[in-house]
Amino acid sequence: MPETAAQTTVRELTFGEAIREALAEEMRRDARVCVIGEDVAEAGTPFKVLSGLVEEFGKERVIDTPISEPGFTGIGVGAAMTGLRPVVDIMFGDFLTLVMDQMVNQAAKIHYMSGGTWKVPMVFRATMGATRRSAAQHSQSLHAWPSHIPGLKVVLPSTPYDAKGLLKTAIRDDNPVVFFEDKMMYRLKGPVPSEEYAIPFGVADIKRAGTDITLVATSSMVQVASGAAKLLEEIGISAEIVDPRTMWPLDEKTLIESAKKTSRAIVIDEGYHRYGVTAEIASVIAEGAFYNLDGPVKRIGAMHVPIPFSPPLEDATVPSEKQVFEAARQLCGKS
Amino acid sequence: MTTATQRPEVNAALTKEQLLRMYRRMYSIRQFEEHANDLYLRALMPGLTHLYEGEEAVAVGICEALRPDDYITSTHRGHGHCLAKGAAPNRMFAELLGKEAGYCRGKGGSMHIADPATGNLGANAIVGGSAGIATGAAFSAKKLGNGRICVCFFGEGALGQGVLYEVMNMAQLWKLPVIYACENNMYNEYTHYSETTSGDILSRPAAFGLPAESVDGQDVRAVHGAASRFVEHARAGAGPAFLLCNTYRYRGHHVGDINREYYRAKQEEQRWSSERDPINILGDWLVQQTLADSAQLERIQTEVKAEMNAAMEFAIAAPYPTVDEAEQDVYA
Ligand SMILES: Cc1ncc(C[n+]2csc(CCOP(=O)(O)OP(=O)(O)O)c2C)c(N)n1
Numbered sequence: 001m002p003e004t005a006a007q008t009t010v011r012e013l014t015f016g017e018a019i020r021e022a023l024a025e026e027m028r029r030d031a032r033v034c035v036i037g038e039d040v041a042e043a044g045t046p047f048k049v050l051s052g053l054v055e056e057f058g059k060e061r062v063i064d065t066p067i068s069e070p071g072f073t074g075i076g077v078g079a080a081m082t083g084l085r086p087v088v089d090i091m092f093g094d095f096l097t098l099v100m101d102q103m104v105n106q107a108a109k110i111h112y113m114s115g116g117t118w119k120v121p122m123v124f125r126a127t128m129g130a131t132r133r134s135a136a137q138h139s140q141s142l143h144a145w146p147s148h149i150p151g152l153k154v155v156l157p158s159t160p161y162d163a164k165g166l167l168k169t170a171i172r173d174d175n176p177v178v179f180f181e182d183k184m185m186y187r188l189k190g191p192v193p194s195e196e197y198a199i200p201f202g203v204a205d206i207k208r209a210g211t212d213i214t215l216v217a218t219s220s221m222v223q224v225a226s227g228a229a230k231l232l233e234e235i236g237i238s239a240e241i242v243d244p245r246t247m248w249p250l251d252e253k254t255l256i257e258s259a260k261k262t263s264r265a266i267v268i269d270e271g272y273h274r275y276g277v278t279a280e281i282a283s284v285i286a287e288g289a290f291y292n293l294d295g296p297v298k299r300i301g302a303m304h305v306p307i308p309f310s311p312p313l314e315d316a317t318v319p320s321e322k323q324v325f326e327a328a329r330q331l332c333g334k335s
Numbered sequence: 336m337t338t339a340t341q342r343p344e345v346n347a348a349l350t351k352e353q354l355l356r357m358y359r360r361m362y363s364i365r366q367f368e369e370h371a372n373d374l375y376l377r378a379l380m381p382g383l384t385h386l387y388e389g390e391e392a393v394a395v396g397i398c399e400a401l402r403p404d405d406y407i408t409s410t411h412r413g414h415g416h417c418l419a420k421g422a423a424p425n426r427m428f429a430e431l432l433g434k435e436a437g438y439c440r441g442k443g444g445s446m447h448i449a450d451p452a453t454g455n456l457g458a459n460a461i462v463g464g465s466a467g468i469a470t471g472a473a474f475s476a477k478k479l480g481n482g483r484i485c486v487c488f489f490g491e492g493a494l495g496q497g498v499l500y501e502v503m504n505m506a507q508l509w510k511l512p513v514i515y516a517c518e519n520n521m522y523n524e525y526t527h528y529s530e531t532t533s534g535d536i537l538s539r540p541a542a543f544g545l546p547a548e549s550v551d552g553q554d555v556r557a558v559h560g561a562a563s564r565f566v567e568h569a570r571a572g573a574g575p576a577f578l579l580c581n582t583y584r585y586r587g588h589h590v591g592d593i594n595r596e597y598y599r600a601k602q603e604e605q606r607w608s609s610e611r612d613p614i615n616i617l618g619d620w621l622v623q624q625t626l627a628d629s630a631q632l633e634r635i636q637t638e639v640k641a642e643m644n645a646a647m648e649f650a651i652a653a654p655y656p657t658v659d660e661a662e663q664d665v666y667a
């Protein structure tokens with residue numbers, strides 16, 4: 001944990017509670033912030049992340065919509081341009097495919113196309129993550145898509161502390177920000193200070209210090225990397241875990257420095273391996289730390305298949321502790 | 336144009352055999368769903384599932400009006416559609432449990448059951464996601480001249496999806512043999528449809544020139560009657576139609592949706608299940624008309640229960656696919 005957290009009053013909050021608290025605080029601070037999406041009000045979303053917000057802020061600011069993702073996202077874009085700061089709720093990240101035009105052709109480009117005259121200060125909150133047994137249309141991790149688009153910022157928090165601090169920054173940012181929450185982490189607990197804080201974008205966090213190998217991990221893959229790091233410790237390999245926290249802006253410096261120090265790196269992400277964010281991060285490390293590396297930069301991502309429903313199959317498609325452990329062991333030349 | 340107020344007087348005549356088959360089918364769906372819920376409660380089913388209890392007359396009434404080679408597309412609440420179109424319960428249960436014997440080799444699960452043999456183009460977990468597919472199937476049926484039609488089942492929540500209006504427009508322009516069957520069970524997840532749906536539902540398809548009719552979705556004979564007229568219309572090359580079926584889901588949005596008081600009253604649920612139950616409505620009518628007696632109906636119930644039990648046990652005992660199955664069938 002960062003020092004600031006240790007010095008203040010720290011409570012244990014779940015990932016979901018941390019997100020709700022960030023939203024509530026920002027809505028209190030700034031009357032322009034509103035939440036819009038399906039079943040966000042009384043239901044508080046199917047994941048109950050927003051429970052209580054409508055009671056405090058009313059239906060004027062916590063707005064239930066029809067099942068019309070492109071429509072309400074487009075309304076979010078227009079409202080953001082003209083004085084509000086909407087937080088649009090994309091219940092399942094899979095539905096980002098439905099809002100691509102609004103997000104990619106509209107929100108992402110408006111500031112640039114207008115010569116810097118119009119701004120689109122909005123947040124897309126979307127879920128990601130498999131192993132919930134929700135099958136192929138409700139389990140994808142599509143954060144590589146917006147990461148590819150100039151004009152969008154992309155956030156993947158891995159802890160309750162990061163979720164709260166990064167969401168506050170997202171809401172205050174004058175650009176469209178896509179904020180990905182792993183739905184399997186909503187009940188994950190972690191320390192969150194009660195005092196005000198925000199985490200800047202583009203600053204990676206070293207979740208675990210180590211000397212032999214760098215494990216770059218995003219979102220829930222930080223937990224997978226942590227499990228692997230413990231196993232590696234048992235065979236005498238000291239792993240450093242670096243969480244970039246934002247896909248864009250990307251803290252290239254911290255990634256490169258860690259890899260230079262350890263001389264080995266594996267990038268782990270729950271999105272698809274092929275053409276995934278792991279490829280971008282690995283190339284940043286390969287270019288920046290080339291002369292200090294003892295081996296190729298490895299990547300571990302989801303198997304290149306639609307997410308299957310059947311539990312043994314689904315589990316096999318996402319990166320596991322064992323997979324990371326094996327890859328790290330081989331890279332370190334340990335038998 | 337047919338509208339709700341100008342309903343053709345005659346229902347397609349139903350034989351006793353058809354009526355009893357519809358009774359059995361509705362009861363099969365009810366029992367299938369009870370067993371699915373049971374599997375969930377016993378923690379034998381991975382994930383969640385959306386039950387069709389209360390809405391049986393819609394799927395059964397419509398599918399009874401179809402030919403075996405006609406197409407359907409289904410939704411996240413799709414078990415009823417699959418069964419009504421003739422799917423085998425044992426392979427459906429196997430799919431719900433992620434077993435290799437399932438319709439999708441365990442890879443689809445409850446929300447993606449598909450079966451070419453019964454014309455089932457697939458259930459869809461994207462609300463409105465099958466509107467295009469259904470219209471495309473009608474498009475090919477017309478181009479290939481095979482006389483088939485397609486029924487697109489969707490919940491009233493899908494009325495929020497723009498793609499529905501795009502395809503209705505094209506279906507009417509090109510006179511495609513597709514029936515848009517809107518199951519209005521009054522809730523989009525946890526929100527009453529009146530909060531998400533402006534204006535009059537039937538006016539929407541009517542604006543594109545589609546014949547549009549509203550029917551009591553708890554009365555399987557009424558559903559069948561309306562569906563038969565639209566099937567005839569579509570098969571004759573006269574184009575698409577829109578059937579609004581007013582119905583109710585008895586249980587939660589999904590099996591885990593237990594505390595529902597914050598969005599709908601218990602009394603409302605009780606009223607529907609005690610006064611508007613589609614199986615009782617048909618059963619009572621059959622007895623009244625002396626087309627069946629209660630012993631006969633009970634016999635059907637006993638047979639169906641045994642069949643569903645066996646199907647469920649088959650699925651429980653069936654093996655999971657081996658892990659290499661995960662990489663099969665990504666490409667054709
Ligand atoms: C495009 C899309 N948006 C949101 C969802 C999440 N979702 C699943 S079911 C549902 C409600 C659907 O309501 P309705 O169409 O009336 O069908 P019902 O569940 O009542 O049968 C929602 C919002 C989804 N699956 N797809």
Ligand SMILES: [Mg+2]
Nearest residue numbers: 490491522523
């Ligand atoms: Mg509904």
